[in-house]
Amino acid sequence: MPIEAHEANRRHWDQEALHWKQLRDRDQLWRRCPTEPEVAFTIVNVGYRSTNYWVVSAGTSRLLVDIGWPGTLGTMKASLERMGVPLREIRYALATHYHMDHAGLAEELKREGVPLLVLDVQVEAIPVMKAWMKPADNYVEITPHGNVVIACAESRPLLAQVGIAGEILPTPGHSDDSVSLLLDGGQVFTGDLPPPAVAFDNPVALATWRFLKEKGAIQVYPAHGPVWPLDGDFVGVVARKGVV
Numbered sequence: 126m127p128i129e130a131h132e133a134n135r136r137h138w139d140q141e142a143l144h145w146k147q148l149r150d151r152d153q154l155w156r157r158c159p160t161e162p163e164v165a166f167t168i169v170n171v172g173y174r175s176t177n178y179w180v181v182s183a184g185t186s187r188l189l190v191d192i193g194w195p196g197t198l199g200t201m202k203a204s205l206e207r208m209g210v211p212l213r214e215i216r217y218a219l220a221t222h223y224h225m226d227h228a229g230l231a232e233e234l235k236r237e238g239v240p241l242l243v244l245d246v247q248v249e250a251i252p253v254m255k256a257w258m259k260p261a262d263n264y265v266e267i268t269p270h271g272n273v274v275i276a277c278a279e280s281r282p283l284l285a286q287v288g289i290a291g292e293i294l295p296t297p298g299h300s301d302d303s304v305s306l307l308l309d310g311g312q313v314f315t316g317d318l319p320p321p322a323v324a325f326d327n328p329v330a331l332a333t334w335r336f337l338k339e340k341g342a343i344q345v346y347p348a349h350g351p352v353w354p355l356d357g358d359f360v361g362v363v364a365r366k367g368v369v
């Protein structure tokens with residue numbers, strides 16, 4: 126990319142960031158959030174093509190965790206409908222990380238009215254995505270426009286506003302931009318974080334599992350495969366690898 130274009134991009138990003146900061150300050154969004162949501166929540170899998178996409182709902186207030194393959198908006202809509210999730214009730218879409226099967230539909234869902242929730246640790250990974258796309262993927266490039274960019278420390282009050290008790294945590298191990306949604310009930314949405322049993326040569330991932338366990342994670346909702354319990358077994362794996 127030419128330097129001028131790069132700088133123009135950078136200026137655009139800065140303006141967007143300032144815009145959202147001003148909105149947050151003006152509305153005092155964070156201070157108005159209730160800290161103890163009272164609505165029971167549900168978890169539904171609207172995934173397809175071997176990838177799980179999770180919808181966490183507090184009544185009709187919903188969060189989509191992982192956002193679909195590029196070029197599959199019709200499939201996503203059909204899956205949402207089949208599982209009884211009205212698209213208009215999704216308050217935010219969150220990608221656990223910016224790989225094509227997790228964030229490929231982000232821009233198209235923005236156009237459908239679903240804001241993209243981005244953690245600050247993910248911002249730099251977004252423009253890199255397009256390098257992996259082929260024309261046949263029909264990927265619509267994610268722009269910074271309208272993205273809601275927050276720090277992980279800001280995630281709890283934002284989620285509380287949606288009615289969800291939990292937080293979003295940085296969870297490297299599969300990629301540097303990987304984050305996980307951890308609900309206060311112990312359910313954790315980990316994207317592609319490799320399970321401890323196959324992460325024996327990945328000390329970053331093992332340390333992340335240890336961190337999640339300490340934060341109260343008990344049930345893992347991965348992006349691929351079934352839900353599994355985060356029991357005590359992996360602690361031994363972590364200890365043996367000396368990353369505790």
Ligand SMILES: [Zn+2]
Pocket residue numbers: 222224299317
């Ligand atoms: Zn991935």
